[in-house]
Amino acid sequence: MSKKVKFTIDGNEISAEEGKNLLDVACENGYYIPALCHMKGHKPAGSCRLCNVKVNGRIMTACTTLVSEGMEVITEDEELAELRKTILEAMFVDGNHFCPACEKSGVCDLQALAYKHKIMSPKFKYEFSNKKVEAEVPKIMLEKNRCILCKKCIRAIKSKDGKNIFGFKARGKKLEITMDEELAAQMTDEDIQRAMDICPVGTIIKKEKGFKIPIGKRKYDKKPIGDNVEKHKEKEKD
Amino acid sequence: MSKPIVATTSLAGCFGCHMSLLDIDEKVLDLFKLVELNKSPLNDIKKFNKKCDVGIIEGGCANDENVHVLKDFRKNCNTLIALGSCAITGGLPALRNNIKLKECMEEAYINNITTKDNNKEEIIPCDKDIPKILDRIYPINEVVKIDYYIPGCPPRAKLIWLTLRALITGEEVDIPYEVIKYD
Structure with missing residues (x-):
């Protein structure tokens, strides 16, 4: 069995196997980090840049970062939200996203x-x-x-x-x-x-x-993306 | 204090956004307690007769008349709101943006299955009294400065209501997840 490391996500202590993918570990522990190109079990592409998080104060993509001892990860703050928003907006205008x-x-x-x-x-x-x-x-x-x-x-x-x-x-x-x-x-x-x-x-x-599923019953009509991950977080708090 | 004055119009849109505004049901009464309506298809006032506080624009710019009306709104309204997908992105009419205008017109008036036998002289209407079609659809923020955006096709009635009320009363609003939709 590989070595366990301890580090923090948004101030909470997390323990995980050394060298595991940060995005997957965060998800398993109830922290949703937005990503469009990540697939668990596949080599990360790091192409969408939406999973930007702060690791020890530096902004880097969570999908290409491996967990290590003592790292401090911040998944959400104003600067990250603004960055992600801008990336999303750029994606919208680059293609023909006429919903x-x-x-x-x-x-x-x-x-x-x-x-x-x-x-x-x-x-x-x-x-x-x-x-x-x-x-x-x-x-x-x-x-x-x-x-x-x-x-x-x-x-x-x-x-x-x-x-x-x-x-x-x-x-x-x-x-x-x-x-x-x-x-x-x-x-x-x-x-x-x-x-x-x-x-x-x-x-x-x-x-x-x-257009098979009627409006109102589709996956993201009522619940935001990442809701199932975040729910896990609430359960842990109780 | 006098009531804020609101004007509305539909450019290259389908009036679906205006219909959605009416979907606020009985709150329409509350809305008109809060505002006075000027130029709008809802009351059929054709020309601005005073300076307005808020202008609500549905639809993008497809012809020169749309551009004229839009600029008139910018001149006469302090705040402009883009209402719905067509105003923001060009919407469904913008699907023609990658097709040459000539091709569009020929398809509509000459090659179309219902016109090809009935338009033997191959006439494409171009009377000086009808607005000239633009080379493509322009989202309205490419033509004038827009202050606020309300997305949706159509925007949900609740979203329109919450935004307008917040704008008029100056109270900050927390918009629920389900009402921000792009379709």
């Missing part, structure tokens, strides 16, 4: 985080991104203009023989997600559903299944 016309509205993680941070409107101008929508495969569609480049689908969704179905194309401002049409056409309904659920925005869309 009323999106199949993912109500179950979208990006939208849910914006609700949680009470964003009324982004402070930047909309880009009106103009990337081609990949809709040639019969059952799955890729709306690249909504992609936040989190790489979740690239990392987690593979074909039966382990090949990548999704991948990145081009660089810099032209960087975009793309899919192998041949491999995508072989995906089962369950695979496509899993890919759609993994996508934190409305980029991967299962065709013919949009």
